[in-house]
Amino acid sequence: MGVLGLACASTWSIQRVAIFVVLGLVLNLGVVCNGGKTSTFVRQINRSLDMPLDSDVFKIPPGYNAPQQVHITQGDRHGKAVIVSWVTVDEPGSSTVLYWSTNGKQKKAEGKVKTYKFYNYTSGYIHHTTIKKLKFNTKYYYVVGVDHSERQFWFMTPPEVGPDVPYTFGLIGDLGQTFDSNKTLTHYELNPLKGETILFVGDLSYADDYPNHDNVRWDTWGRFTERSAAYQPWIWTAGNHEIDCAPEIGETKSFKPYTHRYHVPHKASGSTAPFWYSIKRASSYVIVLASYSAYGKYTPQYVWLEQELSKVNRSETPWLIVLMHSPWYNSYNYHYMEGESMRVMFEPWFVQYKVDVVFSGHVHAYERSERISNVAYNITNGNCIPVKDQFAPVYITIGDGGNLEGLATSMTEPQPEYSAYREASFGHAIFDIKNRSHAYFSWHRNQDGYAVEADSMVFLNRYFHPLDDSTSA
Ligand SMILES: *[C@@H]1O[C@H](CO)[C@@H](O)[C@H](O)[C@H]1NC(C)=O
Numbered sequence: 149m150g151v152l153g154l155a156c157a158s159t160w161s162i163q164r165v166a167i168f169v170v171l172g173l174v175l176n177l178g179v180v181c182n183g184g185k186t187s188t189f190v191r192q193i194n195r196s197l198d199m200p201l202d203s204d205v206f207k208i209p210p211g212y213n214a215p216q217q218v219h220i221t222q223g224d225r226h227g228k229a230v231i232v233s234w235v236t237v238d239e240p241g242s243s244t245v246l247y248w249s250t251n252g253k254q255k256k257a258e259g260k261v262k263t264y265k266f267y268n269y270t271s272g273y274i275h276h277t278t279i280k281k282l283k284f285n286t287k288y289y290y291v292v293g294v295d296h297s298e299r300q301f302w303f304m305t306p307p308e309v310g311p312d313v314p315y316t317f318g319l320i321g322d323l324g325q326t327f328d329s330n331k332t333l334t335h336y337e338l339n340p341l342k343g344e345t346i347l348f349v350g351d352l353s354y355a356d357d358y359p360n361h362d363n364v365r366w367d368t369w370g371r372f373t374e375r376s377a378a379y380q381p382w383i384w385t386a387g388n389h390e391i392d393c394a395p396e397i398g399e400t401k402s403f404k405p406y407t408h409r410y411h412v413p414h415k416a417s418g419s420t421a422p423f424w425y426s427i428k429r430a431s432s433y434v435i436v437l438a439s440y441s442a443y444g445k446y447t448p449q450y451v452w453l454e455q456e457l458s459k460v461n462r463s464e465t466p467w468l469i470v471l472m473h474s475p476w477y478n479s480y481n482y483h484y485m486e487g488e489s490m491r492v493m494f495e496p497w498f499v500q501y502k503v504d505v506v507f508s509g510h511v512h513a514y515e516r517s518e519r520i521s522n523v524a525y526n527i528t529n530g531n532c533i534p535v536k537d538q539f540a541p542v543y544i545t546i547g548d549g550g551n552l553e554g555l556a557t558s559m560t561e562p563q564p565e566y567s568a569y570r571e572a573s574f575g576h577a578i579f580d581i582k583n584r585s586h587a588y589f590s591w592h593r594n595q596d597g598y599a600v601e602a603d604s605m606v607f608l609n610r611y612f613h614p615l616d617d618s619t620s621a
Pocket residue numbers: 192193194
C-alpha cells in the first residue's frame with residue numbers, strides 16, 4: 149500500500165481526484181443483484197511474517213564476488229533476446245555472459261554495470277547484459293561471474309511467434325518475502341502445468357515497508373526469487389511498492405531501486421519509459437501498463453497505447469493480454485476504485501480491440517470477473533452500471549502472492565453481478581494457451597496440493613472464437 153509522497157506526485161493525481169468525485173456520486177446508485185461465487189474456504193487470516201535475514205532462501209552464494217540475485221527477462225520484441233541481470237558485491241567484476249546451446253559453440257555477450265545510493269544504503273554492482281540473436285525453442289546454458297566465481301544457469305527460448313503455438317504463463321503478484329511468499333513460489337514451481345514464463349503484476353520486494361525503505365530487502369528478494377527467475381523470464385509490471393519515493397529522507401526520484409535492478413525491453417516497442425511496454429511471446433501479445441505513470445490524454449503512455457493497440461495483428465498473436473498493477477474491477481474493500489480513472493481512459497480501447505484478459509495485482513486476494521464493460525457511461529447519461537459484453541476482457545486480480553501486509557479479507561456485499569469468483573487466499577495462477585481458439589486458466593491456492601485448481605475457466609479467444617465463455621449459468 150504505501151503512500152505516494154506529495155513531492156513526487158505527478159499531474160495525473162489531480163485529474164484522478166476529479167474523476168473520482170464525480171463517479172463516486174453516480175456509483176452510489178450501486179448494483180443490487182447478487183453476483184457469482186464468494187468462496188467460503190477457511191484460511192489463516194493472520195498477517196504473514198517476513199522470512200528472517202538468515203533464512204535459507206536468502207543465502208549468499210559462496211565464493212569471492214560470486215554473482216547473486218540472478219534474473220532474466222525477455223530482451224526484445226519477439227523472444228530472441230534475453231536480458232540477464234545479477235549483482236556482485238566485492239568489486240564490479242565482469243559483465244560478460246557466456247552462453248551456448250547443446251552442441252552449439254560458446255558465445256559471449258557484454259553488458260553494463262552500475263550502482264545506486266538510497267539514503268544511507270549503497271547497492272552492490274548491478275549488471276545487465278542482453279544476449280541477442282538466439283534461436284527459438286532452444287535450451288541455452290549461461291554463465292555469469294566469469295572473472296571470479298562462475299555460476300551456471302539455463303533457460304528455454306520461446307517458440308517462434310505464431311498463431312497456434314501453445315505456451316504456458318504463470319501469474320504471480322504482490323509477492324514480497326514472507327513464509328507465504330515462499331509457499332506461493334514453491335507451489336508455482338511444483339505445479340504440474342509447468343509455467344514457462346511468469347507474468348508478474350507488480351509489487352516485488354516490499355522493501356518500502358521497512359524503515360528508510362531498507363534496500364537490503366531488495367537484495368534479499370533478488371536472492372529469494374533467483375531459483376525461478378534465473379531459469380525462466382519474469383515479465384515485470386511496476387506496482388506502487390516500486391515507487392520508493394521518500395522525500396522525508398531526501399529520496400525524491402521515484403522508482404530508483406526498481407529501475408536500477410529490473411530492466412525491461414521497452415524501447416523495442418517504442419515506449420519512452422520502462423513502466424509501459426509490450427512483447428510478443430509465442431501466440432500472445434502482452435501489453436504492460438503503468439498504474440503509477442501519467443495516463444491522461446496526451447501523456448506519453450496514452451499516446452503510446454493508442455498506437456500500440458492498432459499494431460496488434462491477431463492473425464500473428466491471437467492472444468491479447470494486458471498487465472497492470474491496480475485493478476479496474478475489484479469488489480474487495482481494499483484499493484476500491486483506485487483503478488477507476490485509468491479504466492475511464494482506456495476501457496473503450498480494450499473493448500474495441502477485443503482484449504482477451506487483463507491481469508492485475510494490488511489487492512491481496514483473488515478475483516475473476518465475467519466479460520463486462522462500463523463504456524456507455526459519459527457523465528451526463530448516468531449509464532454507470534457494468535454490463536455483460538462479449539467483446540470485453542475478463543479481469544483477474546492475482547495480488548495474492550503472500551506479502552507481509554496480509555490478505556484482503558473484507559469484501560463489498562453483495563458480490564456484484566460482474567464478479568464471477570472471489571476468495572481471500574494466497575496463491576498463483578496459470579494461463580495455458582492451447583491454440584488460437586482455446587486457453588485454459590486455473591487458480592491454485594497455497595493450502596491445496598500442487599495440482600488442485602480452486603478456480604478455473606476455459607478462455608475462448610475474442611478474435612478467433614468469440615463465443616460466450618462465461619462460467620455462470
Ligand atoms: C493468529 O495469531 C494469534 C495471535 O497472535 C494466534 O493466537 C493464532 O494462533 C494465530 N493463528 C494462526 C492460524 O496462526
